[in-house]
Amino acid sequence: MRGSAAYQSRDGFVKRIRPDGTDTGERQGDVDRLSGRYVIEADLTQNLMATVSLDGTRIREQTPGTAVLKANGEGGLPGLFNAGVPGGVCLPSAGESRFSNPYCYNEQYATELDSHRTTASGGNQSDTDVAGASVKVDWQLDGFDLTSITAYRDVQVDIAQDLYGSPYFYGFIEQDIDWSQFSQEFQISGEAADGRLHYVGGLYYSREDATQRFPVDLLLVRFLSGGKVKNESSAVFGQLSYDLTDRWSLTVGGRYTRDERQFNPGLQQVEGYDYHPTIEIPGFVNLVTGAFGAPGTPIFPAGWYKRTSTAFNPMASLSYNFSDDVMMYASASEGFKGGGFTMRYFPPIMPDPGTDPDDIISYAGPEEAVSYEVGLKSELFDRRLRLNIAAFYTDYEDIQVTYVIDPDGPGPIGEFVPVLANAGTAEIKGLEVELSAAITGWLTIDGSLGYIDAEYVDFTADALANFPDAFSLELQNTPERTANIGATITFFDTEKGYSFGRLDYSYRDEQYKEFSNDPALLQSSYSILGASVTYMTPDEKWEMTFGGSNLTDEAYIVSGETSSEYSRAVVSRPREWYARIKYHF
Structure with a gap:
């Protein structure tokens, strides 16, 4: 039996302040987590062992520490909000005075990254409960082993966070997620050919069921996003490693995967047009009232939308041992990442009669990657020096990204709807060097260097339609040197x-930090x-x-995230x- 428990607590580090700079007492970015794990291993018979594992995590935190780095008062819904303030005091014609007017939304709410201060007044909650259990059974037979792994996980999430950073009115998002997953895996493994052949094969199945309620308040209009999800994934896999000689070894393997994604957006609807000020704006007029339908108007036609994808992904690796301490290898492999629906959209979609329902919901197809790598692994000078070198090349097809679009084309709403989409093709080349050296009995030095040359090669028609200058974009979260x-x-x-x-x-x-290179x-x-x-x-x-x-x-x-309204x-x-x-x- 093994048991462990952990509690982690850190104060929030981003202060919520009032317009005059005084502290509200609220913080963002705290840590408050309690977790535990309990494992029992039991020898049921001489060659049959069962392992039962239970774990749980409880998180009660505020939202992450954030900063609004750009606030645009002239575009999208913030621009319409400012136009609804009487007297034109928030319009560009009002001049510099609009940047100190509490009724206006504009650059006055942008802050410096290192200020650790925000004037946000909306939601400030991030609660998560996770519970999991698994049973692993190992059966050792003559010449091979059978393994069964059964697992279940349940996740409950309740989140509310401010978007615009204003102390006088707020736009926010909330998320109420109920997610569960069941998985089952069977493996067979063993050796043959006098120990020169090692093999593993198996079957895998998982099912996910989830409901996400995603309220969104965009200053002038409120809507409910999210939906119900049912996902199934199954796979057959196998791998063989064979020692060709005392120095040469060959490994080959493959995995066939079938993914089925189902999404039902039936709960999505327009909820209303009330704005939420912390101070009333006399004579304010909501210019978009009724523009997107009456409260209760569905955003998507209800029903289950389904996509299925399959892939076979092989791999091969050849290695050569110069000695017990120096090994060189070369490998080639394919990777597969399943597709997904865009679960948040606005304004409501009114399909023409006869429209195929499967053409209504935005869906990103699978992402595939082919990767090649050559490298050297070594332990030298009586294992006082470890040196590893690897060079790699990866070709991504249909790379998945999240970017924001203007859902109704150029118009008053602006670019604010995040969609999961296949952006196109990308190539990534790089070199990594790792070193660890025991200089003396009291000093050890370790380090690594990395170089990555990453670029988009081609883009989909949809990506170019939304980003005509896409070929000038750099891959997000990809530093050239580390x-x-x-x-x-x-x-x-x-x-x-x-x-x-x-x-x-x-x-x-x-x-x-995001696709459009804001x-x-x-x-x-x-x-x-x-x-x-x-x-x-x-x-x-x-x-x-x-x-x-x-x-x-x-x-x-x-x-980070960006839109035509703000960057956060x-x-x-x-x-x-x-x-x-x-x-x-």
């Missing part, structure tokens, strides 16, 4: 215990420094660590100090 270096220094290892220090430095090149979400190159000191008692039962993370207090974008970023945590105590039973 580096990590760390050192472990042993202070003493005696009858008094064991103590060591750790220093880590990492570097990331500049990168865009300049507001361009993360420039940055570095992070961390350090810690650890002491372990002689009996190895107690372990105590004191350290700091992000010691240079670097503010960088973790992730999740901000990195600032410099923090921590203490950790472990007790080993």
Whole structure:
């Protein structure tokens, strides 16, 4: 039997402030997580073992720490909101005064990334409950093993977060998700040919059932998005490894996958046109009242929409052992990622008579990748030096991205609807070097260098229709150069215990954080420094660590989203100090 429990708590680091700069007392970006896991292993018979695992996680947090980096008061719904304020005081003709008028939405609510302050006044909740269980049964027979893995997982999510960052009125999104998954896998594995052949094969099946209620408030109109989901995935897989000689080894394998996605958007509807000010705007006129149908108007025709995709993905790897400590390899493999529906859309779709229902819902087809890699793995100088080098090339077909579109074409709404879509083809080439060296008995240095040359090669017609300059775009979240270096220094290892220090430095090149390469979400190159000191008692039962993370207090974008209305970023945590105590039973 094994049991573990963990509780993690951190204060929020982004302050919610009032327009005059005073603190509201609310925070964003806190951590409040309780989790546990319990495992029982039982030898049912001499050759039959069962492993039962139970786990659970409870999260009660505020929303991530965010910053509105761009606020556009002249486009989309914010522009219509400003036009509804009497007297034209929020229109461009009002001049600079509109940037201090509390009734207006514009650049006055944009903040600096490192300010760790926001004037957001909307939802501030991120609750999640996760429970899981699995049963693994291993049956050892003459010459081969049979394994069964049965698992179930349940996830409940309740989220509410502000979008626009205004203290006087707010737009928000909420998510209420109820998701469950059942999976079953059977494996057979073993050896043959006097131990020169190793094999594994199996069957896999999973089913997901979920309901997502996704309320959206966009200043002037409220609608309910989301829907019901039923997904099934099944696969047959196998892999063979054969030692051709004492030095050459060949591995081949393959996986056939069938995915079925089903989506029912029947709960989606227009909910109303009330705006939610924290201060009343006398004489305000909602210019879009009734424009998208009466409350209760469905956004999509109800019904189950289904897509099915299949793929066979092979792999092969050839390796050569120069010695017990040096090995060179080359591999080729294909990868497959299933497709998915776009679950959030607006305004309501009114299909023409005779329209095929399957042409109504936006769907991104499967993404496939072919990857080639050659490399060297080595342990030298009596295993005091570990050096690994890998060069790779990946060809992505129908790469899946999320980008925002103007759903009704050029018009008053603007680009704000996020859709999952196949953008086109991309090529990624790169080189990675990893090194670990025991310089002395008290000093070990490890590090890595990475270089990636990534570019889009072609785009789909839909991507070009929404982004005519797509060929100038860079792949998101793909820094050209990365580096990590760390050192472990042993202070003493005696009858008094064991103590060591750790220093880590990492570097990331500049990168865009979303598909359209919004300049507001361009993360420039940055570095992070961390350090810690650890002491372990002689009996190895107690372990105590004191350290700091992000010691240079670097503010960088973790992730981001953009629209014609605003650009919003999740901000990195600032410099923090921590203490950790472990007790080993």
